[in-house]
Amino acid sequence: MTPGAGRRRRALLLALLVPALAVPVVAFAAWQGGGGGGTGPSFSREVAPVLADKCAGCHQAGGIAPFSLTDADEIAERADLIGAAVQRGVMPPWPPGGRSPAYAGEAERTLTDRERAVIVAWAAGGGRVDGPALEPRPEPAVRVRPGETLLRLRMPAPYRPSVPAGGYDDYRCFLVDPKLDRDSFVTSVRIEPGQRRVVHHVILYRVDPRQVTEAEGLDAADPGQGWECFGDSGLSNEPSDDALDDADWVAAWAPGWGGGRLPEGTGVPLEAGSRLVLQVHYNLLNGRAPDRSQALVTVVPASTGLEPLRTMLLPAPVELPCADGESGPLCDRNAALRELARKYGPEAAFTPAGLLFLCGEPQGDGVTACERRVREASTIRVAAGHMHLLGSSITIELNPGTSRERVLLDIPRWDFHWQNGYALKKPVEARAGDVIRVTCRHDAGKRPDRAAPRYVLWGEGTTDEMCLGLLQVTRGL
Numbered sequence: 001m002t003p004g005a006g007r008r009r010r011a012l013l014l015a016l017l018v019p020a021l022a023v024p025v026v027a028f029a030a031w032q033g034g035g036g037g038g039t040g041p042s043f044s045r046e047v048a049p050v051l052a053d054k055c056a057g058c059h060q061a062g063g064i065a066p067f068s069l070t071d072a073d074e075i076a077e078r079a080d081l082i083g084a085a086v087q088r089g090v091m092p093p094w095p096p097g098g099r100s101p102a103y104a105g106e107a108e109r110t111l112t113d114r115e116r117a118v119i120v121a122w123a124a125g126g127g128r129v130d131g132p133a134l135e136p137r138p139e140p141a142v143r144v145r146p147g148e149t150l151l152r153l154r155m156p157a158p159y160r161p162s163v164p165a166g167g168y169d170d171y172r173c174f175l176v177d178p179k180l181d182r183d184s185f186v187t188s189v190r191i192e193p194g195q196r197r198v199v200h201h202v203i204l205y206r207v208d209p210r211q212v213t214e215a216e217g218l219d220a221a222d223p224g225q226g227w228e229c230f231g232d233s234g235l236s237n238e239p240s241d242d243a244l245d246d247a248d249w250v251a252a253w254a255p256g257w258g259g260g261r262l263p264e265g266t267g268v269p270l271e272a273g274s275r276l277v278l279q280v281h282y283n284l285l286n287g288r289a290p291d292r293s294q295a296l297v298t299v300v301p302a303s304t305g306l307e308p309l310r311t312m313l314l315p316a317p318v319e320l321p322c323a324d325g326e327s328g329p330l331c332d333r334n335a336a337l338r339e340l341a342r343k344y345g346p347e348a349a350f351t352p353a354g355l356l357f358l359c360g361e362p363q364g365d366g367v368t369a370c371e372r373r374v375r376e377a378s379t380i381r382v383a384a385g386h387m388h389l390l391g392s393s394i395t396i397e398l399n400p401g402t403s404r405e406r407v408l409l410d411i412p413r414w415d416f417h418w419q420n421g422y423a424l425k426k427p428v429e430a431r432a433g434d435v436i437r438v439t440c441r442h443d444a445g446k447r448p449d450r451a452a453p454r455y456v457l458w459g460e461g462t463t464d465e466m467c468l469g470l471l472q473v474t475r476g477l
Contacts, residue, residue, distance in 0.1 A: 069082075072133045100411075145298070154295075163284060185301075197289070202279065202295075250270075266309040312471040317355035317370070317467070319362050372437075382424065388466055390442040399434050408471070440467035
């Protein structure tokens with residue numbers, strides 16, 4: 001590094017850190033008492049273990065992060081950037097804001113005050129390395145409890161995603177057979193994408209035994225492995241309030257979140273003879289490498305008597321006109337609807353109208369919301385949200401504007417590349433008649449450079465948009 005480059009790096013570090021001296025003094029005291037000897041934190045003893053434990057899971061070759069943190073020299077080159085991101089609380093990502101309730105597992109995925117202080121002090125001291133970086137902590141083996149059976153459900157063969165010229169999104173459904181000869185409950189799911197850079201998300205759907213013939217027909221009719229599917233598994237479930245209150249989702253994976261054990265004492269019911277569908281969304285902006293994703297699923301017999309866990313979907317409309325001064329053929333809403341139908345099939349063009357009927361018009365200025373009444377007393381156990389590249393924030397609230405208002409999830413700075421489901425440490429009770437509201441904010445200015453101006457509607461593609469809240473609940477209080 002030249003002296004001039006070094007000075008520029010120091011200047012960048014100061015510009016980012018001086019206005020945000022928010023690490024508590026007690027944290028620095030904790031580090032100083034750790035035997036640093038006055039020379040700054042040791043990279044090998046104090047910094048490398050934190051990076052391996054909390055950062056390198058994404059920052060590794062083939063991971064979703066833009067660079068790797070597994071080589072000491074490369075880490076030292078980015079010391080300023082690492083220190084600034086950690087100081088500002090941007091990394092490692094923990095999207096829920098201060099209005100959100102406490103969630104299970106938060107401590108394992110965020111930095112302690114001491115860990116944050118160590119990294120910031122190391123970066124401010126020049127980012128010196130005194131030993132090698134550590135490999136990322138290996139993902140622990142799936143824990144199989146007594147009475148559980150582990151199912152390894154893998155795509156039959158590698159699949160190379162493809163779309164017509166000019167497209168970026170391939171939605172493919174793959175039918176897998178858990179070979180269940182008795183009614184069961186799913187108790188945990190780990191979804192493992194084969195190509196993390198290309199796989200945008202994975203949803204695991206259950207296929208009722210009465211739908212198996214239809215699913216096999218879809219698979220046989222579409223050339224190649226699996227079948228094209230947008231929005232859901234493609235099976236003939238008529239949209240209804242029941243479908244929103246008890247969706248056929250089992251689990252999902254998105255960057256930063258790969259499923260896990262379901263809340264204690266609960267399970268997703270699966271009838272004997274059911275199949276499962278892995279719906280994989282491939283984002284071809286990141287390549288076309290062959291993928292062979294899989295799901296590791298644990299099940300127990302239905303006689304175990306777990307509480308059935310169901311998924312509630314809370315969609316809201318997306319209506320984002322072209323900005324003032326923008327123009328183009330797709331700035332016309334009808335043209336944008338026709339483009340959705342061309343890309344994803346005729347049904348895709350009806351979704352925006354259905355959401356407007358269900359929820360009413362968006363508030364404007366990129367803000368949209370939808371309210372639903374709880375049909376029966378339920379206990380809310382997990383909350384999640386989903387948007388695309390234009391998303392800015394998402395909030396899910398119970399009984400907003402009343403004395404019984406509860407925030408279930410608040411993500412004030414949405415990150416498309418870090419989506420998650422959050423298990424509430426203390427489940428929340430919802431009575432029949434209570435109101436649940438999802439609110440999203442979008443910013444059309446975040447549109448990718450390669451995307452032409454257009455009227456953005458609810459759609460399946462990465463460059464389309466969504467506003468979707470998800471709750472996993474059990475019946476009763």
